[in-house]
Amino acid sequence: MLHSKIVRFLLLSIFVFQGLVLNAQHKSKNQLQELSKYIGTWYGAENINDVDLGKNPKIKMVVKPTIGFTNGLQVEVFESRENEWKTILVELISYDALTDKIIAKGINEKNECFIGKGAFYENNLWIMKDENLNGEHISTVNFNFLSSSEVVLKATDSLDKELWGIKYIKQNPKDKNIxxxxxxxxxxxxxxxxxxxxxxxxxxxxxxxxxxxxxxxxxxxxxxxxxxxxxxxxxxxxxxxxxxxxxxxxxxxxxxxxxxxxxxxxxxxxxxxxxxxxxxxxxxxxxxxxxxxxxxxxxxxxxxxxxxxxxxxxxxxxxxxxxxxxxx
Structure with missing residues (x-):
């Protein structure tokens, strides 16, 4: 009994601490404009500290706007398997004017759906909290934009333990000859x-x-x-x-x-x-x-x-x- 109370107290303390950290961050004033940073064709670097892409990236992500030039982002993540790009995740990310938040809905290749909510903050930081359809916390994902063509994603669980991380480097196709x-x-x-x-x-x-x-x-x-x-x-x-x-x-x-x-x-x-x-x-x-x-x-x-x-x-x-x- 005492053990379960201590666990609940620790979990509550972690959530309160995370909330204080987020409150200390100042939200960006134009969430919709910030969302446009994510648009493009991205490839996963071999290591999170790499400054350039390797010869054969294993992960590709394509992000396209569907409403106007910046909203309703359709995200498709691919993994290279046997020299073919296989879809492993599909997501729709949008800015909601009513709540001034970024909302995401997606599904992975295991047919697991998720809903994410979050916002852009100062210093090129974007934070999303993902839950399954039972309302259970899956992960908190921090997107750290190092430049207009580099973003580092790190996911943590409810105990702030890192689950995974990846660095994406943008490499848009040159088919439009601009x-x-x-x-x-x-x-x-x-x-x-x-x-x-x-x-x-x-x-x-x-x-x-x-x-x-x-x-x-x-x-x-x-x-x-x-x-x-x-x-x-x-x-x-x-x-x-x-x-x-x-x-x-x-x-x-x-x-x-x-x-x-x-x-x-x-x-x-x-x-x-x-x-x-x-x-x-x-x-x-x-x-x-x-x-x-x-x-x-x-x-x-x-x-x-x-x-x-x-x-x-x-x-x-x-x-x-x-x-x-x-x-x-």
């Missing part, structure tokens, strides 16, 4: 190009366009090294945006700069060089405008002769008028 202009992640590229390119490759991007080429390098990497870095992450270095102001420059200076620039871009393996001009709005007459068009035509010919395309990236200023004529 590229990204790296100005979209300008600060991240300047801070850590290698880490940023790794994340972009895992997200499923196929191509990158740089911003910008400076002093013969891309983000302080040589053309050949940056090309190698992009390709290591499963992408192609497709294009580059660069700038050179021809004002007050001699033809000799212009040709010298562009010859070096084109040579560097050939080493980088790009298909095209693009540019734009923020001084267009300051043009006062057609004669000045023609100086720019002659300059760009000349650069275009130099690129063409070298086997590259030359692209002009316009803004709204190119649609202004001068002497009754639109620039474009």
């Amino acid at each position: 590229g990204i202009q790296l100005v979209s992640v300008k600060d991240l590229m300047e801070e850590n190009p290698e880490k940023t390119l790794k994340q972009l490759g895992r997200m499923g991007y196929s191509y990158v366009e740089t911003f910008v080429y400076k002093k013969g390098s891309f983000y302080n990497y040589s053309p050949a090294k940056f090309k190698e870095l992009v390709e290591e992450n499963g992408m192609r270095f497709l294009g580059s945006m660069t700038f050179y102001n021809p004002i007050d420059k001699s033809n000799k200076e212009i040709e010298k700069w562009w010859r070096k620039t084109i040579l560097d871009h050939k080493k980088a393996g790009v298909a095209y060089i693009s540019t734009s001009n923020n001084d267009i709005k300051n043009i006062k007459n057609l004669e000045d405008l023609k100086k720019y068009t002659s300059y760009y035509n000349k650069v275009g010919k130099m690129c063409k002769d070298a086997g590259l395309q030359f692209v002009y990236h316009n803004h709204k200023d190119e649609f202004l008028s001068i002497d009754g004529e639109v620039f474009y």
Whole structure:
């Protein structure tokens, strides 16, 4: 009798402690937005501390939204068996606006159903408590998002004993052939190009366009090294945006700069060089405008002769008028 009371007291103490820990954590303000972190194709790392995937992952998880772009996530977990992916768990995870919680309902390959409830907290933590249909606790699962493409899952029982753990690394398919202009992640590229390119490759991007080429390098990497870095992450270095102001420059200076620039871009393996001009709005007459068009035509010919395309990236200023004529 005394023993059973002690056990009940200990269990109650553990639940109270867990509740205090959760209360100490601050819930994220936008649960629905947080849920989008889970979307994608993920593979299980061989070990929980691995930073990259092995050659033959044993676990795959595909998470797709079914309502809008972020809600009603359909989750399917597969295990590799005899060189085939076999479904071992199916789950529907949703944000419930009434309770401001994340709700999950699922079934495993043993035909055991479960219901989970939880929330996202600060510091990229997501906690779900799973029960069977008799209301009995199965596990508490902590999802620790290390980055946009890495999440560690750890499950514990009611006594806080670890049941299992796995690290998922996102590796979205590249079948949509989507590229990204790296100005979209300008600060991240300047801070850590290698880490940023790794994340972009895992997200499923196929191509990158740089911003910008400076002093013969891309983000302080040589053309050949940056090309190698992009390709290591499963992408192609497709294009580059660069700038050179021809004002007050001699033809000799212009040709010298562009010859070096084109040579560097050939080493980088790009298909095209693009540019734009923020001084267009300051043009006062057609004669000045023609100086720019002659300059760009000349650069275009130099690129063409070298086997590259030359692209002009316009803004709204190119649609202004001068002497009754639109620039474009």
